[in-house]
Amino acid sequence: MQDDTSTRDRLVTTAATLFRRKGYHATGLAEILAEAGVPKGSLYHHFPDGKAGLALAAADWTAGFLVRIIDDAFVPAPSYGEGMTHYCMKLAKLFQLSEAANTCPISALLFDGPESDAFRLHANAVFQRLIDAVAGHAQRLGLPEAKARAEAETLLIAVEGAWTLARARRDPAVLRSLPARLLPTG
Amino acid sequence: MQDDTSTRDRLVTTAATLFRRKGYHATGLAEILAEAGVPKGSLYHHFPDGKAGLALAAADWTAGFLVRIIDDAFVPAPSYGEGMTHYCMKLAKLFQLSEAANTCPISALLFDGPESDAFRLHANAVFQRLIDAVAGHAQRLGLPEAKARAEAETLLIAVEGAWTLARARRDPAVLRSLPARLLPTG
Amino acid sequence: MQDDTSTRDRLVTTAATLFRRKGYHATGLAEILAEAGVPKGSLYHHFPDGKAGLALAAADWTAGFLVRIIDDAFVPAPSYGEGMTHYCMKLAKLFQLSEAANTCPISALLFDGPESDAFRLHANAVFQRLIDAVAGHAQRLGLPEAKARAEAETLLIAVEGAWTLARARRDPAVLRSLPARLLPTG
Amino acid sequence: MQDDTSTRDRLVTTAATLFRRKGYHATGLAEILAEAGVPKGSLYHHFPDGKAGLALAAADWTAGFLVRIIDDAFVPAPSYGEGMTHYCMKLAKLFQLSEAANTCPISALLFDGPESDAFRLHANAVFQRLIDAVAGHAQRLGLPEAKARAEAETLLIAVEGAWTLARARRDPAVLRSLPARLLPTG
DNA sequence: AATGAATGAGCTTTCATTCAT
DNA sequence: AATGAATGAAAGCTCATTCAT
Numbered sequence: 001m002q003d004d005t006s007t008r009d010r011l012v013t014t015a016a017t018l019f020r021r022k023g024y025h026a027t028g029l030a031e032i033l034a035e036a037g038v039p040k041g042s043l044y045h046h047f048p049d050g051k052a053g054l055a056l057a058a059a060d061w062t063a064g065f066l067v068r069i070i071d072d073a074f075v076p077a078p079s080y081g082e083g084m085t086h087y088c089m090k091l092a093k094l095f096q097l098s099e100a101a102n103t104c105p106i107s108a109l110l111f112d113g114p115e116s117d118a119f120r121l122h123a124n125a126v127f128q129r130l131i132d133a134v135a136g137h138a139q140r141l142g143l144p145e146a147k148a149r150a151e152a153e154t155l156l157i158a159v160e161g162a163w164t165l166a167r168a169r170r171d172p173a174v175l176r177s178l179p180a181r182l183l184p185t186g
Numbered sequence: 187m188q189d190d191t192s193t194r195d196r197l198v199t200t201a202a203t204l205f206r207r208k209g210y211h212a213t214g215l216a217e218i219l220a221e222a223g224v225p226k227g228s229l230y231h232h233f234p235d236g237k238a239g240l241a242l243a244a245a246d247w248t249a250g251f252l253v254r255i256i257d258d259a260f261v262p263a264p265s266y267g268e269g270m271t272h273y274c275m276k277l278a279k280l281f282q283l284s285e286a287a288n289t290c291p292i293s294a295l296l297f298d299g300p301e302s303d304a305f306r307l308h309a310n311a312v313f314q315r316l317i318d319a320v321a322g323h324a325q326r327l328g329l330p331e332a333k334a335r336a337e338a339e340t341l342l343i344a345v346e347g348a349w350t351l352a353r354a355r356r357d358p359a360v361l362r363s364l365p366a367r368l369l370p371t372g
Numbered sequence: 373m374q375d376d377t378s379t380r381d382r383l384v385t386t387a388a389t390l391f392r393r394k395g396y397h398a399t400g401l402a403e404i405l406a407e408a409g410v411p412k413g414s415l416y417h418h419f420p421d422g423k424a425g426l427a428l429a430a431a432d433w434t435a436g437f438l439v440r441i442i443d444d445a446f447v448p449a450p451s452y453g454e455g456m457t458h459y460c461m462k463l464a465k466l467f468q469l470s471e472a473a474n475t476c477p478i479s480a481l482l483f484d485g486p487e488s489d490a491f492r493l494h495a496n497a498v499f500q501r502l503i504d505a506v507a508g509h510a511q512r513l514g515l516p517e518a519k520a521r522a523e524a525e526t527l528l529i530a531v532e533g534a535w536t537l538a539r540a541r542r543d544p545a546v547l548r549s550l551p552a553r554l555l556p557t558g
Numbered sequence: 559m560q561d562d563t564s565t566r567d568r569l570v571t572t573a574a575t576l577f578r579r580k581g582y583h584a585t586g587l588a589e590i591l592a593e594a595g596v597p598k599g600s601l602y603h604h605f606p607d608g609k610a611g612l613a614l615a616a617a618d619w620t621a622g623f624l625v626r627i628i629d630d631a632f633v634p635a636p637s638y639g640e641g642m643t644h645y646c647m648k649l650a651k652l653f654q655l656s657e658a659a660n661t662c663p664i665s666a667l668l669f670d671g672p673e674s675d676a677f678r679l680h681a682n683a684v685f686q687r688l689i690d691a692v693a694g695h696a697q698r699l700g701l702p703e704a705k706a707r708a709e710a711e712t713l714l715i716a717v718e719g720a721w722t723l724a725r726a727r728r729d730p731a732v733l734r735s736l737p738a739r740l741l742p743t744g
Numbered sequence: 745a746a747t748g749a750a751t752g753a754g755c756t757t758t759c760a761t762t763c764a765t
Numbered sequence: 766a767a768t769g770a771a772t773g774a775a776a777g778c779t780c781a782t783t784c785a786t
Contacts (some may be wrong), residue, residue, distance in 0.1 A: 007745095023298045025211030029781060041747040046781075051781065107350050115208060124354040148232070153351075154367045161347030164293050165339075168310040174343070181340045184370065193770085215756060215771045236757065315747085379749085394673060397583030401777060413751045413780085422778065439713030477667070487580060496726040525723075526739045529732070532626050536665050537711075538680040553712045556742065587760060599768040602761075609760065 008046045010036040021098070024055055024113040027137040055113055056122055063126045065135045069094070074137035080148075083137055084155060091159060092172040107160060113134035131156050158182055194232045201243035201366055202251075207284065210241055232249040241299055241307055248292060249312040253319045255280070260323035266334075270341060273364040275320040277345060278358040292316075293346060317342050344368055380418045382408040388430035388437075393470065396427055396485040399426040427485055434478060434500045439505045441466070445529055446509035452520075455509055456527060462546035478502075481531060498510065503528050531556055566604045570595040575735045576617035579656070582613055582672075610672060614680055625691045632695035641695055642713060643737040649717065650730035665718060686742075688716050711724070716740055 014036040018027045029051055044122055069090050069092040077083030094181045113119040138148035158178050166174040204213045215237055218305040219226055233239035255276050263269030292312050317338045324334035344347040344364050352360040386408035390399045401423055405412055419425035441462050449455030478498050485491040503524045510520035530550050538546040567655050576585045583603040587609055591598055627648050633655040635641030665681070689710045696706035724732040 022301060023209070023211065025209065030778075037256070040203060040749090041784090042745080045745055061758055115212070119355060120356065121767085127351060127354050144326070149240065150367075157347035157351055157364075157367070159341060160346065160349065160350045162342035164346045164350075165343055168306060168313050176322065178343075181336075200765080216754085225772050226757095226774085228770075230757075231770060395581070395583065397581060398673070400775075402775080410703070411751050412753085412778090414749075416778075417749060422727045459560055471694075490725060492728065499723060499726050522739070529716060529719035529736075529739070531719065533715035533717065536722075537685060537715055538720045539708065540678060540685050550715075553715070588756075588758080596768090599763090600766080601766095603766055661774055 001043075007036075007038055007051040008040065011038055011043065011046060011054060012057050012061050015054050016062050017053060019058055020062070024051075036089075052114060052119075056118075059122060059126055063129055066130055070130065070133045070137070073123045074134070074141070077137075077141070080141045080143055080151065081179070081183050083141065084134075084182070086154075087134075088159070088162075088175050090179045091163075092166075092175040095163070095166055095175060127156060154182065191230065193224055194246060197224055197229065198243050198247050201240050203243055203247050205241060206248070210237075210300075237304060238300055238302075238305075242305075245292060245308060245312055247317055254294070256316065256319045256323070260320070260327070263304055263323075263327065266324045266327045266329055266337065267365070269327065269371050270320075270337075270368070273320075273341075273346075274345070274361050274364045277349075278352075279362040281349070281358040281361055282353055300307055313342060341367065374516075379410055379414065383410055383418060383426060384429050384433045384442055387426050388434050391427060391430055392434070396423075410452065424486055424488075424491070428491075431478060431494060431498055435501055438478070438502055442502065442505045442509070446506070446513070452510045452513045452515055452523065453551070453555050455513065456523075457553070458508075458548045459506075460525075460531070460534075460547050463535075463545040466539075467535070467538055467544040494497065499528060528555065562720065565594075565600065565662060567598055569596055569612065570615050570619050573612050574620050577613060578615055578620070582609075586600070604631075610674075610677075614676075617680060618624055621687055624688055628688065628691045632692070632699070635699070638696045638699045638701055638709065639737070639741050641699065642692075642740070645692075645713075646717070646720075646733050646736045649721075650724075651731040653721070653724055653730040653733060659666060712740065 009031070015027075015032050016034065017050055021027075026071055030040075030045065031079065032054070043054070043095060044050060047057065049056075070087060072168035073086035073090055077159035090146055107123070131149070135145075135148045138151055139145055159175070159183070162174045162178050166172055197218070201213075201368075204218055207213075215227070215229065219229065220239070229240065230236060235242075244286050246249045254274060259272035259276055260269035264271055282318065292309060317335070320338035320341055324337055325331055329337060338341065341364075343369070345361070348364050349362045352358055385405070387399075389523060390404055393399075401415065402412070404426070405415065415426065419429065421428075442459060445458035445462055446455035449458055463519065475510050478495060503521070504525035506527055507520045510523055511517055515523060525548075530553070532548070534546045534550050537543055565603035569590070573585075574603075576590055576593065579585075587601065590612070591601065596655070602608060605615065607614075617705075618655070628645060631648055632641035635644055656672070669715055692710035692713055693706045697703055701709060714736050717733070720732045720736050724730055
């Protein structure tokens with residue numbers, strides 16, 4: 001039981017890491033299996049849909065991981081601006097921790113995947129989950145609902161773009177620069 | 187002569203289109219060759235480095251294409267804000283024109299590619315080229331140099347992120363919404 | 373089980389035969405697979421290193437085959453000279469049996485192979501195995517150790533060279549002529 | 559004129575070198591052309607039969623080269639034994655000079671080639687040319703004709719075999735050891 | 745639930761050669 | 766005589782998946 005869980009979990013987290021690092025197509029099933037220490041034939045017991053199913057699960061796992069980061073950043077913050085700043089700093093640290101090639105965990109997982117609507121819809125749902133998480137905190141911290149939703153969307157857009165540029169530059173400074181770009185100064 | 191140019195050019199533009207639509211790894215050489223009407227063996231004459239070399243050339247071609255869009259948007263504009271707005275509208279149209287799966291032309295080409303420094307550096311150079319193009323117009327339109335560079339960088343970040351979200355939603359509205367998000371609305 | 377063995381074994385013996393007949397590079401994987409009745413994808417299960425790994429295994433198999441011939445020739449022989457004579461006659465028969473192009477099984481396998489040290493070292497080891505086998509019999513049949521080793525080495529050299537000339541002439545007589553050339557004819 | 563000759567010659571010597579080092583199939587035409595500094599389309603003007611014709615020419619060139627070595631070794635020698643010894647020493651030096659992978663120049667060229675009778679017959683002719691060269695010197699130095707031919711053949715066999723073992727060991731000592739193996743000592 | 749062998753379509757690339765200029 | 770582009774067959778290999786145990 002615990003072993004099963006462990007096998008499935010190892011598969012998901014390993015897949016999430018590798019997909020993020022190299023993209024969906026560039027990551028071979030054999031590589032995931034080897035790194036996770038799972039024998040070849042086992043994958044299809046846990047993920048009957050194979051690679052695609054594993055990718056979807058990995059995306060969900062990553063989404064949960066990111067929501068936790070959002071919560072950790074916003075819960076102790078006295079204002080939306082400070083929460084957002086914490087969030088960007090945390091992402092910069094996360095970026096720095098990971099190895100070289102580094103994409104936004106979600107878009108790497110889902111956009112390089114098969115050209116199926118299932119993948120696109122899943123990506124959309126995950127993005128919305130992140131937006132909703134931020135919007136919730138924004139509202140709690142005093143922003144009116146419409147403004148909260150707009151700010152959360154803007155933040156997601158900015159983070160996605162910054163992650164891309166940070167990757168090209170191999171420099172997390174781009175992520176750290178976001179608050180200055182987004183917050184009205186003075 | 188013209189035929190030579192034509193063969194190489196057909197290869198580059200076809201590759202640029204397909205890479206943008208499906209990503210580097212998901213696009214087979216056979217597919218590019220077939221669509222371009224170029225026989226299999228000919229590719230390595232024009233691109234001795236094979237797929238990777240073709241991708242780099244396609245990225246350059248796309249960069250030129252985008253710089254032209256930037257120029258078209260900013261040249262007739264009376265202010266940075268209006269230039270930027272034109273630019274986003276043009277990108278939204280471009281997004282709508284392309285078929286289903288749709289990435290920022292540059293990041294699709296370069297981030298899903300081989301995990302090589304050559305690719306990352308190339309992506310960085312292309313991004314910088316786009317930033318410089320926008321910054322030049324910004325300065326010409328009255329922004330001080332530092333501000334112009336900062337705004338150009340912010341715009342690139344925003345466009346990259348918006349493209350990502352637009353793709354997930356299959357909705358170019360995200361690109362059209364950028365000016366409202368970025369411009370201070372007194 | 374037996375099937376597994378059978379698949380791998382069929383692969384090895386087929387490869388050994390074809391490599392010997394046409395050389396490493398002139399023998400295509402597709403040809404080996406077709407002749408062995410093994411589907412394309414299966415090879416890399418048994419030989420993760422692909423063609424090179426298969427060639428090394430085929431060399432080992434051939435070495436065992438040759439050692440057996442050496443033993444069969446020397447065991448019943450009353451003297452080194454007669455053992456050697458039997459050995460050359462057996463090789464001549466083997467030569468005659470095989471089809472047209474015909475190399476020393478070992479050198480064909482290993483010298484036309486990749487220019488890697490692994491291959492050269494493997495060839496060296498196989499040659500030494502054959503030399504040792506002959507030297508063992510020589511000593512058993514009364515030759516002092518140093519002399520036994522020298523004779524075994526000379527025999528290997530002679531056999532390799534004779535095989536080459538026999539191939540050019542398409543005539544096993546060269547192999548049969550070896551004893552007369554090597555034995556002191558009072 | 560001189561340029562043509564030079565082009566053809568460069569092609570032949572380059573091919574001879576590369577074929578000897580890596581074998582017929584492992585040596586690409588592109589590699590030969592590049593190393594010789596000859597443009598792609600030019601080969602078929604000098605060698606209408608392409609790679610095969612070039613290989614045959616390279617074999618002839620090599621044969622002449624070896625005959626010259628034989629003559630240099632035997633002409634000043636007072637006896638067959640000393641001539642042969644000089645010859646082996648010269649070959650050992652030649653072996654040492656060449657780079658790593660190293661086959662008997664003739665067999666490398668012709669046995670790894672296409673499985674055609676033309677190639678086999680050519681190899682046979684070249685071998686005979688070498689045998690005849692040695693036999694001529696042997697007769698001149700006092701051996702009766704039959705004995706001279708037999709000794710020359712034995713020498714060719716021994717040299718071919720020794721070259722093979724020397725290559726596996728990456729050690730020219732095997733070639734230097736030939737006289738002691740072949741000459742009746744005391 | 746777990747496994748390692750099997751599978752063949754597909755991959756990128758290299759090959760020797762031919763052709764138009 | 767000389768050239769660089771064109772050519773497609775074939776190369777070795779990896780892929781995600783299925784199957785028998």
